[in-house]
Amino acid sequence: MPRWILLLLPVALPWLAVGCSRAPEISSRRASPAQEQDRRPSDNLELAMQFLELADQLEAEQARAQCAYHINRWIETQPADTDWLADPMLARVRGQVRGSVDSQSLARLRFTLDDVRYLQQAQWARDVTRWVAAQPATEELRGWLAERPGGLSEDDAERLAVAERLFDWTIRNVQLDPLPEYPRDAAAG
Numbered sequence: 001m002p003r004w005i006l007l008l009l010p011v012a013l014p015w016l017a018v019g020c021s022r023a024p025e026i027s028s029r030r031a032s033p034a035q036e037q038d039r040r041p042s043d044n045l046e047l048a049m050q051f052l053e054l055a056d057q058l059e060a061e062q063a064r065a066q067c068a069y070h071i072n073r074w075i076e077t078q079p080a081d082t083d084w085l086a087d088p089m090l091a092r093v094r095g096q097v098r099g100s101v102d103s104q105s106l107a108r109l110r111f112t113l114d115d116v117r118y119l120q121q122a123q124w125a126r127d128v129t130r131w132v133a134a135q136p137a138t139e140e141l142r143g144w145l146a147e148r149p150g151g152l153s154e155d156d157a158e159r160l161a162v163a164e165r166l167f168d169w170t171i172r173n174v175q176l177d178p179l180p181e182y183p184r185d186a187a188a189g
Contacts (some may be wrong), residue, residue, distance in 0.1 A: 052064075067116045068115070141164055
């Protein structure tokens with residue numbers, strides 16, 4: 001066996017193992033009306049969150065559509081808020097946005113694919129935060145926090161260490177692009 005193959009084996013085996021794993025199975029078919037009636041409302045919410053979680057492993061747009069479908073089934077079972085009123089700031093919205101937003105569309109309990117994309121971004125931010133927070137603090141910071149400057153409690157010291165790690169991750173991962181030019185179109189005002 002050629003020597004170069006032996007050198008590549010430690011690198012190639014993990015990739016092959018990941019590539020050969022099967023995607024988790026979630027039924028993408030809609031349930032029959034009888035099955036829908038038997039399903040508890042929380043089941044639809046759980047299915048929606050599963051599709052959201054697995055969107056990277058499944059066909060992304062189809063997973064988002066399934067998430068929207070199930071979360072809309074869930075929200076239909078929630079009691080309506082009869083006291084809800086649109087925020088008075090809505091009257092101050094101008095331009096193109098004004099035509100696309102009204103109090104009736106805001107009152108309708110319906111999730112769109114844009115809402116699901118927002119939920120997915122929030123989920124990614126949560127996952128990054130959890131991962132970064134689980135990383136150990138630098139030795140210098142640990143030493144400084146061990147002295148408990150300013151009478152910090154142990155919980156406050158841990159929160160400060162997590163904040164430092166999140167700040168560090170953010171600074172290392174922010175791409176500094178120039179801001180887009182301010183729109184001068186009348187529709188923007």
